[in-house]
Amino acid sequence: MNKEDIISKINDFLIDEFEVEEDAISPEANLKETLELDSLDFVDLVVAVESNFGVKLIGEDFVNVIKLHDFYNLIERKLA
Structure with missing residues (x-):
């Protein structure tokens, strides 16, 4: 899955x-x-990510997530 697909x-x-x-x-x-x-x-966002991308997120994953682009990057890293 490429970055554009993740963002979409x-x-x-x-x-x-x-x-x-x-x-x-x-x-x-x-x-x-x-x-x-x-x-x-x-x-709910963690649940949505798990169901849409099949990756698990924990609280520490969100430490540096402030902006939406940080969230996109987090998901991209988790999928890599």
């Missing part, structure tokens, strides 16, 4: 499952502020 899939489930407005999604979007994701949403 993540954006799709943010829109469909988290009801994030499509125009709010950009690589520089702050996951907590711009996308309005709270701690419960992060739990």
